[in-house]
Amino acid sequence: MADTTSCRICEGTVEEFFDFGRQPLSNAFVKPGEEKDEFFFRLAVGLCSDCRMVQLVEEVPRERMFNEDYPYLSSGSVLMKAHWEAVAQRFVDREDNRDDPFVVELGCNDGVMLETVAKAGVRHLGVEPSGGVADLAAGKGVLVRKDFFEEDVAASVRAEHGPADVVFAANTLCHIPYMGSILRGVRDLLAPKGVFVFEDPYLGDIMAKTSFDQIYDEHFYFFGAHSVRAMAALHGLELVDVERLPVHGGEVRYTLALAGALTPSAAVAALLAEEVEAGLTDLETLRGFGARVQRISDDLTALLTDLRDQGRRVVAYGATAKSATILNYSGIGPDLVEAVVDTTPAKQGRLTPGSHIPIVPAERFQDPYPDYALLFAWNHAEEIRGKEEGFRASGGRWITYVPEVRVTSD
Incomplete structure (x- = not known):
C-alpha cells in the first residue's frame, strides 16, 4: 500500500503516487568544495482523496529555499x-x-x-x-x-x-x-x-x-x-x-x-x-504518469551514455530549478554532461545541486560549440533556439525530453 499523509489544504488523506527519491534543493547551486553541506529531502507526490489537491508529501522549510541568495530573476x-x-x-x-x-x-x-x-x-x-x-x-x-x-x-x-x-x-x-x-x-x-x-x-x-x-x-x-x-x-x-x-x-x-x-x-x-x-x-491516472517518467529517464540516460561512449561532447543549456529533478532522479552527472551554460551571474562558477555539473557563462557555449545540447530550459525553447542559430549552423543538435526524448537540429 502507498504511503499516506494528511492534506495541507483540507486535512484529508493524501495517497502517494510517485517517489523521485533523494533530491537536493533545486536552486541551491553549490560552490566547488562545499558539496558535503548540501541539504537533501525525499521528493514524493500524492493526491488528496477529498479536495483532489496534488501535493508534495514532504515539506522543505521555506527559509532554506527563499532567502537573500535566491538566484531566480x-x-x-x-x-x-x-x-x-x-x-x-x-x-x-x-x-x-x-x-x-x-x-x-x-x-x-x-x-x-x-x-x-x-x-x-x-x-x-x-x-x-x-x-x-x-x-x-x-x-x-x-x-x-x-x-x-x-x-x-x-x-x-x-x-x-x-x-x-x-x-x-x-x-x-x-x-x-x-x-x-x-x-x-x-x-x-x-x-x-x-x-x-x-x-x-x-x-x-x-x-x-x-x-x-x-x-x-x-x-x-x-x-x-x-x-x-x-x-x-x-x-x-x-x-x-x-x-x-x-x-x-x-x-x-x-x-x-x-x-x-x-x-x-x-x-x-x-x-x-x-x-x-x-x-x-x-x-x-496519476499512477500511470509514473511509468512514463521512468521511460523518459531510462531513454535519456541511455542516449547520454551512448553519446559519451562515442566521444561526443554534451553540454546542457539553462541551469534551471527543474533540472535538479531529472538530473538527480536519473543519476546524470559530469561524466555524461560536461557543463551547463547559463546567463545568470549568481549561478556561474557553481555546481548543479546534487549532480555537481559545473555551471559556466553562456559565452562558453560557442567556445567551441558542443556536439549536442541538452535543453533544460525547454519552456524557453523558441527564444533560445532563435538566439543560438550558430549552434545549429555548426551541426549541433538539441536534446529534449518533454514529452519524450528527442534529438533535433532545430
Whole structure:
C-alpha cells in the first residue's frame, strides 16, 4: 500500500503516487568544495482523496529555499518580461475607472510586473521574502515589503494601505504549503469586488506532457480547477474565472473573488469538465504518469551514455530549478554532461545541486560549440533556439525530453 499523509489544504488523506527519491534543493547551486553541506529531502507526490489537491508529501522549510541568495530573476527571459508587462497593463486598464486603486503582488521577485504598474501611477505593494531580488525591485521604483505573506501581514497591509482591488501572484502560490493563512489573508485584504489572480503550472499540462521536472522542492502544490475551487471555498472565496496560458510549459490563470461577489464565467465549468474527462482527479491516472517518467529517464540516460561512449561532447543549456529533478532522479552527472551554460551571474562558477555539473557563462557555449545540447530550459525553447542559430549552423543538435526524448537540429 502507498504511503499516506494528511492534506495541507483540507486535512484529508493524501495517497502517494510517485517517489523521485533523494533530491537536493533545486536552486541551491553549490560552490566547488562545499558539496558535503548540501541539504537533501525525499521528493514524493500524492493526491488528496477529498479536495483532489496534488501535493508534495514532504515539506522543505521555506527559509532554506527563499532567502537573500535566491538566484531566480523573473525578468531573465525576454518573452516572459513581455508577458509580465501585459499582465500589468491588464490590471492598470481594469482599475482605470476606479478611484485610487491598489494592486498587491505576492512574491514580486525583481519587480518586473509591478514596475509597469508603478510607472502608470497606480498604488501598489510587492510582498517578497527574498531580500536580494526585493532590493532589485525597489531599485526599479517598486514599493516592496520584505516578508512572507500571511494572515497577519495582510492585516498590517490593509491597515496601512486600505483594501486591495487586485492581489496577484505568479509562480508563487504553488510554492506555499501554509495555504490557509494565505487565503484568509487574501480574503481579509480584498475590497468587496476585488479579485485574487494567480497563475501557476497546470496539473493537466504536467500530466499530458509528462513534464515531471516541474515537480521539485519549490512546487508544493500542482493546481487544477477542481482543487482550486475546493480550497477557495474553504476560506470564503470562489473560483470565478480560469484562463489557459502557454508559458512555462502550460499554466492556468485562476481568478478568485469573495464568495458570491462575482458571477463565475463559463470557462470554469468547461475546465472542470475537461479535467473529469482527462481523469485528473483519479489516482489511477496519476499512477500511470509514473511509468512514463521512468521511460523518459531510462531513454535519456541511455542516449547520454551512448553519446559519451562515442566521444561526443554534451553540454546542457539553462541551469534551471527543474533540472535538479531529472538530473538527480536519473543519476546524470559530469561524466555524461560536461557543463551547463547559463546567463545568470549568481549561478556561474557553481555546481548543479546534487549532480555537481559545473555551471559556466553562456559565452562558453560557442567556445567551441558542443556536439549536442541538452535543453533544460525547454519552456524557453523558441527564444533560445532563435538566439543560438550558430549552434545549429555548426551541426549541433538539441536534446529534449518533454514529452519524450528527442534529438533535433532545430
